[in-house]
Amino acid sequence: MSTKHQKSVQASGKNDSGQEVKLVHQEAYQGPLPHPDLLVKYEEIIPGSAERILSMAEKEQQHRHQLENEVIKKEIAQKGRGLNFGFTLALLIIVVGAYLLIIDKSLQGFSLILGSIAMIIAPFFFNKNNNQNK
Incomplete structure (x- = not known):
């Protein structure tokens, strides 16, 4: 509900010394409500308008x-679900890595554990670098 209102007035003539003079007056208004002059005219036409x-x-x-409040609340909830899912997935990978260590698959177990820990820690380092650049 945005309205624009423009008014332009031009006048020309000669001054006392015979030089041609041109006067231009422009007025522009933009906003969610009609220009106050138009609002008065609406009121004159329809009282109470x-x-x-x-x-x-x-x-x-x-x-x-x-x-806007609903969108913000939904974004916060979505981020919370993402954090919970990421934590659960990382925990599951670490448990699988620990199981592999128990059954003497040490290379695969250490790989899973270190990889998941790296994925958990990496965003903190990258986020810290991005904040320092701003």
Whole structure:
């Protein structure tokens, strides 16, 4: 619900010394509500319409804020699920690595354990470097 309002006035003539003078006045307005001059005209045509337009703008803003809050809550929940899934997967890989160590498959067991630990630790180092560059 964005409105644009532009008004341009031009006048030309000659000044006292006979030089041609041109006066240009431009006005531009942009916003979620109509220009105040237009709002007055709406009110003159339909009494009470200015209040209805303001109420409509307030409801739209409230709706937009509610949607943004819902999106933020869903993003937080999604990140939490991702962290839980990653932790569970890393734990499972470490358990499998420990099992391989127990049954004398030491190379494969150490590989799984070290690989999963590296995947857990790596984002902290890369994230720290990205924050220092900003």
